[in-house]
Amino acid sequence: MAANTLGRIQGIGSLGLMALLLGACSPQAAPNATAPTLRPVASIQELMQDVIDPCADGVWNAVETVTTQAGDQLHQPQTPDEWRGVRRAAMVLVEGTNLLVMDGRRVGAKEFAAEAAGALDSAHIQQRIAADRTAFEGFAAALREGGLSAIAAVDAKDPAALLAAGGALDQVCENCHLAFWYPNQVIPSFPRDDDPRHPIFRSGT
Numbered sequence: 001m002a003a004n005t006l007g008r009i010q011g012i013g014s015l016g017l018m019a020l021l022l023g024a025c026s027p028q029a030a031p032n033a034t035a036p037t038l039r040p041v042a043s044i045q046e047l048m049q050d051v052i053d054p055c056a057d058g059v060w061n062a063v064e065t066v067t068t069q070a071g072d073q074l075h076q077p078q079t080p081d082e083w084r085g086v087r088r089a090a091m092v093l094v095e096g097t098n099l100l101v102m103d104g105r106r107v108g109a110k111e112f113a114a115e116a117a118g119a120l121d122s123a124h125i126q127q128r129i130a131a132d133r134t135a136f137e138g139f140a141a142a143l144r145e146g147g148l149s150a151i152a153a154v155d156a157k158d159p160a161a162l163l164a165a166g167g168a169l170d171q172v173c174e175n176c177h178l179a180f181w182y183p184n185q186v187i188p189s190f191p192r193d194d195d196p197r198h199p200i201f202r203s204g205t
Contacts, residue, residue: 040105045112045122051096052143056169058089059150063163076159086162087154094147097140118185128180139176146172
């Protein structure tokens with residue numbers, strides 16, 4: 001009887017020691033640990049200048065026709081490395097659209113004035129985005145879809161589809177700029193044939 005009791009006590013002691021060791025080896029939460037938070041650093045202007053626009057140029061310039069005295073020359077990706085370069089630009093563009101719509105991102109790192117007649121300064125651009133956030137995010141989504149179309153065109157090695165995707169990207173960019181950047185732009189009319197400003201008068205013919 002005493003031996004059985006002693007065995008049970010030893011067994012319980014072994015289980016307790018095992019539980020203590022397992023507890024010591026299990027990962028422990030750091031005191032006052034908090035979930036990581038996203039913190040936008042670049043402004044929308046900086047993202048456009050340093051990420052979105054250069055990557056869009058990588059798509060737009062991938063397929064182009066250059067006219068010279070020798071005639072028209074079609075330029076398009078030829079080697080695997082060239083196709084990969086275009087795909088890389090399109091992928092960064094796609095992910096850049098997610099950065100554009102992060103909460104708390106300012107239009108400019110510092111306030112800036114309107115760049116031309118009909119354009120808005122940074123404060124008014126910020127106000128327009130805040131007033132119609134849905135439209136702003138819709139333009140970002142459309143830009144993302146254009147970038148995805150460019151990626152699909154690259155994967156298919158289809159220059160015509162890549163050119164079409166570039167055209168769609170250009171249209172989205174222009175529509176967004178018209179809505180939030182230069183909504184009041186004034187496009188001067190082309191001079192009439194009898195207008196002294198017409199190129200035929202300036203050329204002396």
